[in-house]
Structure formats: structure tokens, C-alpha cells
Amino acid sequence: MKTKITELFEIEHPIVQGGMHYVGFAELAAAVSNAGGLGTITGLTQGTPEKLAAEIEKCRGLTDKPIAVNLTFLPIVDKPDYPGFIKAIADGGVKIVETAGNNPTQWMPVLKEHGIKVIHKCTTVRHALKAQGAGVDALSIDGFECGGHPGEDDIPNMILLPRAADELTVPFISSGGMADARSLIASLAMGAEGMNMGTRFICTKEAPVHENVKQAILKATELDTRLIMRPIRNTERVLTNASVERVLKIEQEKGQDTSLQDVAAEVSGVYPKVMLDGDMDAGPWSCGMVAGLIHDIPSVKDLIDQIMSEADAMIRDRLRGLLADKPADAA
Numbered sequence: 001m002k003t004k005i006t007e008l009f010e011i012e013h014p015i016v017q018g019g020m021h022y023v024g025f026a027e028l029a030a031a032v033s034n035a036g037g038l039g040t041i042t043g044l045t046q047g048t049p050e051k052l053a054a055e056i057e058k059c060r061g062l063t064d065k066p067i068a069v070n071l072t073f074l075p076i077v078d079k080p081d082y083p084g085f086i087k088a089i090a091d092g093g094v095k096i097v098e099t100a101g102n103n104p105t106q107w108m109p110v111l112k113e114h115g116i117k118v119i120h121k122c123t124t125v126r127h128a129l130k131a132q133g134a135g136v137d138a139l140s141i142d143g144f145e146c147g148g149h150p151g152e153d154d155i156p157n158m159i160l161l162p163r164a165a166d167e168l169t170v171p172f173i174s175s176g177g178m179a180d181a182r183s184l185i186a187s188l189a190m191g192a193e194g195m196n197m198g199t200r201f202i203c204t205k206e207a208p209v210h211e212n213v214k215q216a217i218l219k220a221t222e223l224d225t226r227l228i229m230r231p232i233r234n235t236e237r238v239l240t241n242a243s244v245e246r247v248l249k250i251e252q253e254k255g256q257d258t259s260l261q262d263v264a265a266e267v268s269g270v271y272p273k274v275m276l277d278g279d280m281d282a283g284p285w286s287c288g289m290v291a292g293l294i295h296d297i298p299s300v301k302d303l304i305d306q307i308m309s310e311a312d313a314m315i316r317d318r319l320r321g322l323l324a325d326k327p328a329d330a331a
């Protein structure tokens with residue numbers, strides 16, 4: 001399949017793995033890129049520019065295909081060393097960055113100076129237009145269904161993607177709730193040039209997370225995610241557990257007066273405990289509603305191959321078969 005995204009990023013299939021805290025290590029990024037998609041190392045997870053440089057080098061040892069690094073711009077006072085992370089990315093020869101969180105405008109000149117293509121992930125058309133104005137090469141449009149931070153507007157992809165198609169001039173991919181060939185075909189139909197997946201990629205053989213995490217997603221249905229930190233406008237979609245229920249109780253009691261301090265003990269330092277140690281009740285961790293569509297733990301290559309072959313069959317057989325006036329070669 002050739003789309004504007006496969007051409008822009010020089011990849012075989014229009015499938016991207018989004019940056020994921022304590023999941024996006026070299027092993028997963030390389031597996032996705034080797035399978036013909038675009039794998040992404042999560043920058044901030046590595047902790048320091050030096051460690052990010054080492055992770056990029058490790059990934060380079062595992063694949064010679066294009067890879068990306070995710071840079072999540074956090075709205076906090078004590079900012080990570082973003083210039084250092086960008087230098088590590090450029091020195092490591094990585095040519096694609098997925099930005100997320102805050103608007104990337106401030107970082108565009110230095111990224112472009114290094115010949116880096118930028119795909120900005122955001123949850124509203126308004127933010128997408130702003131990033132497009134700042135010169136990003138592509139957008140990842142993250143619907144309300146998504147695992148992680150869906151923003152505060154709550155627009156699901158059935159509306160958000162066609163809205164993006166109506167407004168944007170740069171190519172975009174769908175993100176949030178994507179799992180299989182049906183997701184890909186629906187995304188293409190709504191104007192996207194490919195799709196981004198997070199939660200689905202956690203349930204793969206190569207995802208370097210504790211087995212308990214994969215089993216928790218397999219067990220979960222589409223009813224098992226919750227939105228936390230809504231009162232502080234830092235909404236996160238997480239898989240429910242005892243800690244999540246405690247956070248929601250605090251938020252219910254304090255209402256709009258809830259502050260980060262009120263929930264900090266539950267939400268801080270959770271990811272290594274969940275993802276590396278498999279302590280599933282250590283705190284809230286991001287997970288998409290798409291858990292309801294995930295029933296196996298394939299290799300990344302099997303997952304991507306299956307998506308692409310089913311997408312091919314869906315276009316050739318099901319969709320073409322629906323045409324009253326079929327093209328001659330589809331008869």
C-alpha cells in the first residue's frame with residue numbers, strides 16, 4: 001500500500017507505533033520498523049540525553065529501517081533537557097520525531113535544522129492547525145478513544161478524522177482505538193494516510209513489558225478504561241484498578257478543587273513498577289478502549305502482516321464487491 005505517509009517516512013506499510021512511556025524501548029521500535037511500519041523510541045522514558053543516545057544506538061543495531069523518537073512536551077515547570085534530547089536524536093541520525101503534549105512551535109527550527117521530519121500528535125483540529133502552521137510535516141490525530149491523554153474536548157475519531165480531513169493540508173494518520181485491518185480501512189476512508197497504534201502494540205511478543213501487563217489488556221474489555229485527572233485538565237485514559245478507583249473517589253469528593261497534589265501519591269512513579277515489575281495495582285497506567293478488540297499476543301511482524309493482508313482482501317473483495325458497477329477485473 002502506498003500513501004502519503006509511507007512515502008514521507010519511506011516505510012513499507014502505513015502503520016506507526018506511537019511513543020509509550022516505559023514501553024517504547026529499542027526492542028519494540030526495531031520490531032515495528034523491521035516489520036515495515038514506523039517504530040518509535042519514547043524519549044523521556046530514557047531519562048537523560050545520554051541514555052536516549054544509547055537506546056538509539058541499541059535500536060540501530062537491531063534495524064537499519066527508519067525509526068522515530070517521541071518527544072512529549074510536558075506542561076511542567078521543571079522541564080526535561082529538551083535541547084539535549086534533540087541533540088541526541090540528531091547525533092543518532094534519527095530523521096523522524098513524533099512530538100506530543102504541548103505545541104512544538106518552539107522546537108521546529110532546531111528540528112528542521114537537522115533535517116528531521118516532524119509528526120505532531122494532538123487531539124483537536126484546532127491544535128492540528130496550529131502545528132501545521134508551525135511547519136510540521138504530518139499529524140497524528142488522536143481521538144477520544146485513545147489510551148493516554150485524550151485532551152478535554154472528547155471528540156471520537158468518527159467525527160475528528162473527517163473534520164481533520166476537511167481542514168488540514170498536510171497528511172495525517174489516525175490514532176486512538178486502532179487495532180486491525182478494519183481500523184486501517186476506516187481511517188483511510190475518513191481521509192487519513194495511515195494509522196497509529198499504542199495499546200495494540202503492547203500486546204505483542206516483542207513489547208518489552210512484564211507479562212502481567214499483556215494479560216491485563218487481554219482480560220480487559222472496552223468497558224474497563226476510566227478517565228482520571230479530568231478536574232485538573234490533564235485527563236488520562238487508564239485501565240481501571242484499585243488505585244484508579246481511589247483517584248476517582250478523591251476527584252469526586254474534591255470536585256473542581258482537586259489539585260495535582262491531591263492525587264500525586266497515586267499517580268507518581270507508577271510506570272516502571274507496572275511496566276517493568278508487573279505490579280498491576282501500583283497506580284494508574286494508560287490503556288485505550290481498544291483493549292476490547294485485543295485477544296492475542298502475536299509477534300509484531302505477524303500483527304502487521306495480518307493487518308495488511310486483511311486490508312488488501314477487504315478492499316479487493318468486500319469493498320469492490322459492494323459496487324453495483326464493478327470494475328472489470330473485480331468480476
Ligand SMILES: Cc1cc2nc3c(=O)[nH]c(=O)nc-3n(C[C@H](O)[C@H](O)[C@H](O)COP(=O)(O)O)c2cc1C
Pocket residue numbers: 017018019020021023042070071072099100101121142145146147148149175176177178196197198199200285286287288289290
Ligand atoms: C502505556 C501507554 C503509554 C503512553 N505514553 C505516551 C507518551 O509518553 N507520549 C505520548 O506522546 N503518547 C503516549 N501514549 C499514547 C500513544 O502513543 C498513542 O497515541 C495511543 O496509545 C493511541 O491510542 P490507542 O492506545 O487506542 O492505540 C501512551 C499510550 C499508552 C497506552
